[in-house]
Amino acid sequence: xxxxxxxxxGSDSAPAYGIAPAALAVMLGALAVLGWAPWxxxxxxxxxxxxLPRLMTGTxxxxxxxxxxxxxxxxxxxxxxxxxxxxxxxxxGLPTPLxxxxxxxxxxxxxxxxxxxxxxxxxxxxxxxSAHGVPRRLVDVAQLSALLTVGEWVRDALLGGNSIxxxxxxxxxxxxxxxxxxxxxxxxxxAYLLCLGWLPIADHLVCRQYRPMATALLAxxxxxGAAHWGAGLPxxxxxxxxxxxxxxxxxxxxxxxxxxxxxxxxxxxxxERMLAADATLVLAPETAFPVFVHELPAxxxxxxxRGARGQxxxxxxxxxxxGAKEQAHNSLLHIPADGSRMRLFAKERLMPFGExxxxxxxxxxxxxxxxxxxxxPGSPGQAPFDLGRFALATLICHEDGSPDLxxxxxxxASLFLNPSNMAWFERxxxxxxxxxxxRARALETGRPVLRTTNAGGAAHIDHRGHVLARTAHxxxxxxxxxxxxxxxxxxYVRFGNAPVLLACATLLLAAIGQRRSIARSVLSExxx
Numbered sequence: 001x002x003x004x005x006x007x008x009x010g011s012d013s014a015p016a017y018g019i020a021p022a023a024l025a026v027m028l029g030a031l032a033v034l035g036w037a038p039w040x041x042x043x044x045x046x047x048x049x050x051x052l053p054r055l056m057t058g059t060x061x062x063x064x065x066x067x068x069x070x071x072x073x074x075x076x077x078x079x080x081x082x083x084x085x086x087x088x089x090x091x092x093g094l095p096t097p098l099x100x101x102x103x104x105x106x107x108x109x110x111x112x113x114x115x116x117x118x119x120x121x122x123x124x125x126x127x128x129x130s131a132h133g134v135p136r137r138l139v140d141v142a143q144l145s146a147l148l149t150v151g152e153w154v155r156d157a158l159l160g161g162n163s164i165x166x167x168x169x170x171x172x173x174x175x176x177x178x179x180x181x182x183x184x185x186x187x188x189x190x191a192y193l194l195c196l197g198w199l200p201i202a203d204h205l206v207c208r209q210y211r212p213m214a215t216a217l218l219a220x221x222x223x224x225g226a227a228h229w230g231a232g233l234p235x236x237x238x239x240x241x242x243x244x245x246x247x248x249x250x251x252x253x254x255x256x257x258x259x260x261x262x263x264x265x266x267x268x269x270x271x272e273r274m275l276a277a278d279a280t281l282v283l284a285p286e287t288a289f290p291v292f293v294h295e296l297p298a299x300x301x302x303x304x305x306r307g308a309r310g311q312x313x314x315x316x317x318x319x320x321x322x323g324a325k326e327q328a329h330n331s332l333l334h335i336p337a338d339g340s341r342m343r344l345f346a347k348e349r350l351m352p353f354g355e356x357x358x359x360x361x362x363x364x365x366x367x368x369x370x371x372x373x374x375x376x377p378g379s380p381g382q383a384p385f386d387l388g389r390f391a392l393a394t395l396i397c398h399e400d401g402s403p404d405l406x407x408x409x410x411x412x413a414s415l416f417l418n419p420s421n422m423a424w425f426e427r428x429x430x431x432x433x434x435x436x437x438x439r440a441r442a443l444e445t446g447r448p449v450l451r452t453t454n455a456g457g458a459a460h461i462d463h464r465g466h467v468l469a470r471t472a473h474x475x476x477x478x479x480x481x482x483x484x485x486x487x488x489x490x491x492y493v494r495f496g497n498a499p500v501l502l503a504c505a506t507l508l509l510a511a512i513g514q515r516r517s518i519a520r521s522v523l524s525e526x527x528x
Contacts, residue, residue, distance in 0.1 A: 021055045021064060022071040028052055029075025035169040036080050037432035042169040042191075048072075049195035053144060056122040069118035073111030080164045081110070083428035091254045091424050093369020102364070110162065113155035117147035124511050137200035138212060143511045145192035146504035149185050153501060160349055161401020163433035166191045171436055171443075171465065174224055177231030179444045179465075180490035184403050186500040190223055230491075236446035236463060239414045239487040240389050246277035247450055247458035247479040248284045249471055254423035257454070258290050258371045264297055266290070271300060274315055275307040279480060280337070281387075285454040286318040286330065286397045286421040287372065293319045293333065293344070301335075301342070309339040314387060318396070318419050320372055321346065327376035330355060332394050332419060334385050345385065346378025347396040349405055354398075354424070383412070390414040390485045395449075397421055400438045407493045410445035414485035418449050422456035431456040431473055439465040446490050448483050 032048035034041045055068050078085070085103045092099065121144040152165050166188035170176060175194075178187045197216065204212040250270060256262055267289055274282050289296060296319075308315045315335040321344050323329050329346035336342070350356045355375045357365035365373055384391040393413035397420040399405055406416070418438050422431055434456065442449045443465030452458040458479040459470040463486045471477040 021068040024055055025052065025068045025072035026075045028055075029072040030079055032072075032076050033079035036164045036429075037168070037436045038429050040169070040172060042173060045166075045169060045191070045195050046198060049192070050199040052118070053121075053140070053196060054199070056118055062119075062123065065122040066115070066119045069115040069122075070108075070111060072118070073114040074107050076114070077107050077110045077164070080429065080433075083425040083430040086428060087424045091370070094367050098364075098367055109159075110155070113151040114148065117144070117151040121147050137203065138197065141193060141197040141200060143507050144196055145189055146507040148192050149189040149500065150504050150508070152188055153185055153497065156402070159352060160398055161403070161437060163401065163430070163437060166195075168433070168436045168440060171440055174231075175227050176443060176465065177227030177229070178223070179230070179440060180233055180235075180446060180492055181226060181230040182500050183407075183444055183492040183497055184440060185497050186492075189500055189504065194220075231443075231464070233446050233464065233490065235490055236486050236488040239485040242482040242484045243280045244482050245281040245283065245450055245460075245480065246279035247452040247460070247471075248273055248277065248282065248288075249452055249458045249475070249477050249479070250285055250288055250454040251474060251476050252288075252290075252423055252454045253426070254370075254421075254455075257287075257423060263290055267297060267300060270317070271304060273476070273478070274304065274317065275311070277313070277478065277480075278311055279313060281450070281483075282313050282315050283417055283419060283450055283452050284317040285452050286332075286419045287320060288317050288419070288454065289319040289333075290371075291320065292328070293321050293331075304335050305339065305342070308335045308337055312337045314385075316385075316394075316417060316419070318421075319344075320375075323376070328372065328374065329378055330372065330375050330396060331378070332396060332417070343385070345382055345394055345396075347375075347399065348378045348380060348382070349399045349402050350375055350377050351398045384409065385417075392417060392485075393447075394419070395438070395441065400434065400441055400449075400451075403441065403444060403492075404496065406441040406445055407496060410447050410493050411489060414447065414487055415483065416441065416445075416447050416449040418451040420451065420453040420456065422453040426455040427473070435459060435467070435470075439467065444490065444492050446486055446488060446493075448486060450483060452479070 028048045028051060031044050035045040052072055056065050084106060088094065088103050089099050094102065124143065155162055165184060167184040170187060170191045175187060175190060178190055201213055201216045248270070252266065270284060270288055274284060304315055314337045317333050319331060319333050321329050321331045323346070331344040331346045334343045352358050353365060353368070355373060357374065384393045391413045392415040393409035394417045395406060400418050420434065422434060425431065435451070438449050438451050439461050442461045442463055446463045448463050449461040451461065455473070457471040457473045460468045460479060460481050460483065462468050469479060469481055471479045
């Protein structure tokens with residue numbers, strides 16, 4: 001099938017597809033999967049997202065447009081996040097019918113945040129003419145890019161971060177330098193403009209209309225220039241000397257992690273490894289001690305405190321805690337090097353269903369067969385860990401998918417710790433997708449990230465988002481090295497998502513206003 005068989009975005013004639021639009025959308029969704037980690041081929045998104053709007057505008061009925069958008073989105077999420085399906089079926093203990101139902105519901109929910117913007121745009125553009133001499137197709141591109149970007153923001157606000165946000169596909173391209181300037185939603189918006197805009201520009205070139213091509217090239221040059229400047233991080237500088245670290249990877253399968261027969265030996269083994277690390281900063285994964293802190297074997301904490309004080313090490317390890325009013329928290333325990341009081345930092349952003357029941361879903365959570373599923377979030381005002389020379393913040397597991405949380409914490413810290421539990425998704429694409437999100441948080445904030453997991457290896461990520469060193473996904477390997485804390489605030493840390501969201505809102509309000517103006521004009525002509 002050639003692109004010539006697809007009607008341009010402004011055409012009123014339906015193309016002769018030969019294949020139903022929904023079937024073509026499934027093919028494009030499958031192709032788009034390759035844009036994200038671990039495949040990381042963002043150029044395929046130029047084709048997938050470039051052609052998709054043509055399928056949408058070629059349909060006459062709203063129901064067909066909705067089905068086309070949903071077919072693309074469900075296929076994309078099922079392919080890129082198949083690990084979610086595997087975890088539901090293998091790790092939750094759900095009865096198979098309920099696990100399948102949960103899988104379908106989860107896919108539809110996630111896919112809706114791409115499908116809904118596509119469908120809304122198809123509805124908005126049906127009667128939208130050229131605006132102020134700007135070709136209609138380019139206006140459509142900007143408005144659809146805004147809708148998709150807002151869809152990502154709403155999804156993240158409601159469900160937490162998602163590993164196949166558009167920005168993550170472009171992390172290893174020159175566009176990545178936009179992250180410290182305008183954040184992940186800004187990068188997503190720019191990437192959507194590129195993916196959706198190249199085909200309309202090609203249409204103008206075929207028609208020998210060179211002005212839109214020249215305008216697009218100038219805009220692309222300006223964006224790449226800004227990204228190059230942003231990638232240099234001129235606002236960020238080293239803070240003090242480097243410190244040595246040891247990232248302790250554990251090898252705990254999710255199904256065995258909380259086994260009462262295995263827990264005592266694993267706690268003992270991990271304590272030995274942490275004390276043997278002999279580094280200034282020692283980090284173990286999320287809930288590496290798979291019990292509440294008050295349930296640890298007698299003498300464990302005393303032993304760790306003596307060892308930390310004796311070798312001058314700050315020890316960090318994931319453990320659960322029981323807080324006030326019998327509220328359980330997923331926490332990171334800090335055992336200071338100077339023998340001062342230990343401190344717990346409670347995870348603020350929890351994983352829906354995995355760590356808490358969203359309102360109205362307690363009936364579902366009762367069927368989940370694993371511990372620590374009824375947790376409470378930590379308070380937003382928790383202070384960073386103070387190591388004397390500098391402060392460090394934490395992003396516990398799923399929190400690395402929250403750019404807002406990272407930028408808020410980066411303002412008061414010079415380094416991120418990222419302990420995670422990836423045993424839910426071992427040997428899957430989730431391992432690399434999680435690493436990409438951690439890298440994005442590093443570049444956005446200009447802060448190094450030290451990441452360790454129980455089934456995904458450990459990684460040292462510098463403040464530019466580059467992986468300087470990492471270990472294999474499996475086994476009990478430890479990663480050692482030295483990290484340099486950083487100070488200074490990127491524009492994104494200072495201003496957040498407001499500039500991008502304001503720009504998107506302006507585009508969408510203009511589209512709505514244009515549609516209402518057209519409706520009034522039609523009514524006026526009809527009355528005369």
